[in-house]
Amino acid sequence: MKLDILAIGAHPDDVELGCGGTLAKEIASGKKVGIVDLTRGELGTRGTAETRDNEAANACRILGAEVRENLKFADGFFINDKQHQLEVIKILRKYKPEIVLCNAINDRHIDHGKGSQLVSDACFLSGLIKIETKLNGSNDAQQPWRPKQVYHYIQWKNIEPDLVVDITGFMDAKMEAVFAYKTQFYDENSKEPETPITSKNFSDSVKYRANDLGRLVGVEYAEAYTVERYVAVDSLFNLK
Template sequence: MNDSLDILIFGAHADDAEIGMGATIAKHTAAGLKVGICDLTYAEMSSNGTVELRQAEAEEAARLLGLSLRTNLGLPDRGLFMSPDYIERITMEIRKYKPRIVFAPYWQDRHPDHIACSQLIQEAVFNAKLRRYLPEMEAVQVQQLYFYFINDVYEADVMVDVSSWYDAKIAALSAYRSQFVTGQDTVSTPLNQGYVERVEARDRLMGQKRMITYAEGFVSKLPLLVDRFA
């Protein structure tokens, strides 16, 4: 069985990828590409919801977005740091699924776990191509590493027109009721105080730059290569 993916997206917590690029995911899966998400933690430190509930929500979001797979490395929530063991486990995930393109959170964000996740993925993408690193697994050269925005938005290098797929993003975010909806047993957090509406406003503003309804923006540390301008 071929486990290879076209795209592998990493997030510190379930819902990170959906916030940053849920509509882009839906657009690519609808086109027949194999897309997977790897969550680094079970978000066990979340103020609302349980680990079990958040896992069920993540699986529902995965179904709505048409993911080929969703995995979780079970690293400690609020305990992500530059550990050789963590880098090794992420590298093994990349080598197992051999993605052409990897996405990670942007390296600046108000949440320390998102920053740490970004750093860990960059290290793992680099190590994945080294044939003498974990030589028992075949080295994998990722063609492109992109960064998506979660809480804080900076200047994008590239944007994707997701106007026709934005409903899928909202549906996926709505699966995370424990995070984005207030209830009798919830406490107030930035996520359940109009957060989804602010994400939508952000994506509308991004689209306005190119006169489209919605866009999701991404950053690349490498220059984007084009064949010609025509």
């Protein structure tokens, strides 16, 4: 299956928080979108890897993505080395996305920056013909594939964006997908330990950040990204 967009996150819920509105909008326009989680989020304070699996599947259904896979790297301990790069390369060559969305380049959680660089490096290496890969269970060599663009969604830190996407009309879908992770976010009845993302402030911030980004560009809601190379347009009139 060929995808238009492949969104990759270090943990289940990274994609929904960072680019869920963008994905919902592109899916509504007919684009084929997939999601890949690098880890199962097994070190998360609340819930378990199994509850995260179920929550991720529900979030995928809400957004309408074609497919969701988990590479089952070690939460907190995966590294950007050949072994991990090759696994990401296999996924890139499997789905041949035109655009890859991935973690913030610098963030509070150490896995976000690591995941960001890992995916970015794999996107480059995936285009090299002398790197040979095969999908598990297949004897056929995969063909090289390099995405046209790699964009990094913004997460905990307020990094200055290079571009924003108008997600007006898709904020509700984003929020529904985010809160599919019932064990991870604000619940006034929860008896589990508090974390930086379990506060009501954090849950509220998902919407007011998108609202504020929208305000800055003259729309209701927006999501922000940093880029790896200059953004080009055919005409100044293509810009909002």
